[in-house]
Amino acid sequence: MSETTFPEKNLSRRDVLKIAWAFLGGVALLETAGVFISYLQPRLAEGEFGSIITAGLVDEFPPNSVTHITNGRLYIVRLGDGGFVSIYHRCTHLGCTVPWDQTAQKFICPCHNSQFDQQGLVENPPAPRPLDMFPVIIENGEVKVDTGTILQRNHTKLHR
Amino acid sequence: MTEQTPQPDPEPSVLDRMRERLVPDGMPSDDRGRMRMVMDSLILHIHPAKVEVSTLKWTYTWGLGGLAGLLMMILGVTGIILINNYTPSAPQAYLDILELNSNVWFGELIRNLHHWSANLLIVVSVLHLIRVFVTGAYRPPRELNWLIGVAMLLLVIGANFTGYLLPWDQLAYWAITVGTSIISYIPLIGNWLSRLILGGPEVGANTLLNFYSMHISFIPLLIFGLMSYHFWRVRKDGGLTLPKKAESTLDVKPERVTTIPHLVRREFVFAIVWIAIILVFAMLVPAPLEGIANPDMSPNPAKAPWYFMGLQELLLHFHPLFGAIILPGFAILAIFLLPFFDINLASVGVYFRSQRGRSLTLLGIGLALIATPIWILLDEYVLNWNAWLPTWDMLISNGLIPLAVILLPLIFLDEWMHKTFQADTEERVLFIAAFLFIAFIVLTVIGIFFRGPGMSLNWPWAMPVH
Ligand code: HEM
Ligand code: HEM
Ligand code: FES
Numbered sequence: 001m002s003e004t005t006f007p008e009k010n011l012s013r014r015d016v017l018k019i020a021w022a023f024l025g026g027v028a029l030l031e032t033a034g035v036f037i038s039y040l041q042p043r044l045a046e047g048e049f050g051s052i053i054t055a056g057l058v059d060e061f062p063p064n065s066v067t068h069i070t071n072g073r074l075y076i077v078r079l080g081d082g083g084f085v086s087i088y089h090r091c092t093h094l095g096c097t098v099p100w101d102q103t104a105q106k107f108i109c110p111c112h113n114s115q116f117d118q119q120g121l122v123e124n125p126p127a128p129r130p131l132d133m134f135p136v137i138i139e140n141g142e143v144k145v146d147t148g149t150i151l152q153r154n155h156t157k158l159h160r
Numbered sequence: 161m162t163e164q165t166p167q168p169d170p171e172p173s174v175l176d177r178m179r180e181r182l183v184p185d186g187m188p189s190d191d192r193g194r195m196r197m198v199m200d201s202l203i204l205h206i207h208p209a210k211v212e213v214s215t216l217k218w219t220y221t222w223g224l225g226g227l228a229g230l231l232m233m234i235l236g237v238t239g240i241i242l243i244n245n246y247t248p249s250a251p252q253a254y255l256d257i258l259e260l261n262s263n264v265w266f267g268e269l270i271r272n273l274h275h276w277s278a279n280l281l282i283v284v285s286v287l288h289l290i291r292v293f294v295t296g297a298y299r300p301p302r303e304l305n306w307l308i309g310v311a312m313l314l315l316v317i318g319a320n321f322t323g324y325l326l327p328w329d330q331l332a333y334w335a336i337t338v339g340t341s342i343i344s345y346i347p348l349i350g351n352w353l354s355r356l357i358l359g360g361p362e363v364g365a366n367t368l369l370n371f372y373s374m375h376i377s378f379i380p381l382l383i384f385g386l387m388s389y390h391f392w393r394v395r396k397d398g399g400l401t402l403p404k405k406a407e408s409t410l411d412v413k414p415e416r417v418t419t420i421p422h423l424v425r426r427e428f429v430f431a432i433v434w435i436a437i438i439l440v441f442a443m444l445v446p447a448p449l450e451g452i453a454n455p456d457m458s459p460n461p462a463k464a465p466w467y468f469m470g471l472q473e474l475l476l477h478f479h480p481l482f483g484a485i486i487l488p489g490f491a492i493l494a495i496f497l498l499p500f501f502d503i504n505l506a507s508v509g510v511y512f513r514s515q516r517g518r519s520l521t522l523l524g525i526g527l528a529l530i531a532t533p534i535w536i537l538l539d540e541y542v543l544n545w546n547a548w549l550p551t552w553d554m555l556i557s558n559g560l561i562p563l564a565v566i567l568l569p570l571i572f573l574d575e576w577m578h579k580t581f582q583a584d585t586e587e588r589v590l591f592i593a594a595f596l597f598i599a600f601i602v603l604t605v606i607g608i609f610f611r612g613p614g615m616s617l618n619w620p621w622a623m624p625v626h
Binding site (some may be wrong): 013 | 334337338340341342355356358359360363366370417454456457459460461462477479480496554556613615616
């Protein structure tokens, strides 16, 4: 009475074939989905935004300046100590282009009034993280920016 | 006996055989009969032969489903014509619209018709949804048709959104930029999905092509397929729900009349009147068009399309994960699930369920009209969780805390309805829905009319011109 018996699991030939067909069908579906998704992947052309662009000569950027490089969609920020930072001009809130406000010495987004300091750190939300950056390469006295690599900074706290 | 070969009939001509296939029962002998045959077989594909008299009453459905269908047809026809004068590439798309407006016969009229019908369709679909909701017409057996309806509403919004980008002006570019950035806040797959849809890191040539192909193939195919099914299900579910008066015990005796002419005549007049209204409107009011898209210059303020302004207003008050994903996600989920937990068949067909339902709806509307502006003003000028809790994660200070501030009173209100007014489930659903919907409308109106440069609050008449 207390003995539990597991019912014998009988796999008929028909069942095996059914499972095999279902499996093959599933694989075919997955492959099709894979083809579609790869086909739809973004296509990036050489020389467009996304490649390495030359912003200008090092000497063209005085210390403590912010310069908009429109074809690279970015700002070259030269800090007081002479260092370079390259900041993506796209707001991290909802993607508007953020202008540099020379008098306020801040980036102020026209869309929902996010504000960022000279290095792109959030001073006023709703932006949830600092402006993104690109790697800067200094080569033969030229400032180059790798716009293919977007560096996200993921702090979510305010900087004041 | 000799076998006699059967004499073959005189061979019918090709024309006769064609006619035989087209009209197997033979043509009626008179003109009237012939006309009638064609019309009848067409109409009775969509409609049943007889309909209930009470459902013909104009003040029950307000003809909203029919109007949505009419707008779909206008959109399909004008859309197909527009394809001939439109190139989905930047900057040609914008130039094509200019050309359409100035150099193509009736070009501007066709564009205006498409534009205004599309916008009206959103309003009409939502009103139709409200009609179905407040008459309880989604209850068994009509749950499936409700689900299909919600899917169509989402697709209509999708069609509007993908269409919005096509003119490639500043309005289009920035509205789509703001709208698609919301996607990147979806946890885990957000960034990948947004790149896939945009075809790159930001709105550009690839985005235009992607949106165009969605707009003219995938979305319309789905909508028109679902719409046919929606119509068929109305028949399959036994026709429309029957209108009833609140608290009336006497059963209206069902009385059926023939669809032709009783229903068809009404539909015909209704369609003619609405076509005239839309035509006149499209002749008088041009669809907006601004300067060509310029990725380096966001206009100030940059606003999403009007039907997303409620969401954009929410985004001013919440961390984007809450404002753009969690809250709207829950709202859509709740709308989908409504017919499965509001199932009292007794009040199907009664506007607002009951006398008490009517009062509670009014109460919900009134409370929302008062509470929403107060909350917005408080959040704008007084509450500043970020500054008060500077070391807290913004997900909490700008997400969970304001959410709790809103939800707690709502839960309290619901309890109060239950305890004080003995409201049952269907009346509580009505109350909460009325409150939330009107709150959303208030957010939308404030977003559209009261937000100026830098998204600061302004009176509409005191708006600085930029
Ligand atoms: C539910 C159905 C549809 C909706 C809601 C819709 C919505 C829109 C909207 C809002 C625009 C932008 C209009 C403007 O401001 O200029 C647009 C443009 C356009 N639509 Fe549609 N549409 C729908 C169906 C279709 C269909 C079926 C086609 C063609 C097969 C089509 C083809 C076009 C074309 C070519 C444009 C670009 C021309 C222009 O911008 O005026 N649409 N649509
Ligand atoms: C977007 C395009 C839509 C079209 C063209 C459409 C069309 C129609 C039509 C012609 C009817 C017949 C009765 C009437 O006019 O009220 C109907 C009924 C119905 N619709 Fe829609 N509809 C649409 C969207 C929706 C939406 C968004 C919902 C709800 C989420 C919905 C749910 C229903 C239900 C449940 C019925 C049956 C109502 C009853 O029996 O009283 N539909 N629809
Ligand atoms: S997009 Fe910059 S603040 Fe919203």
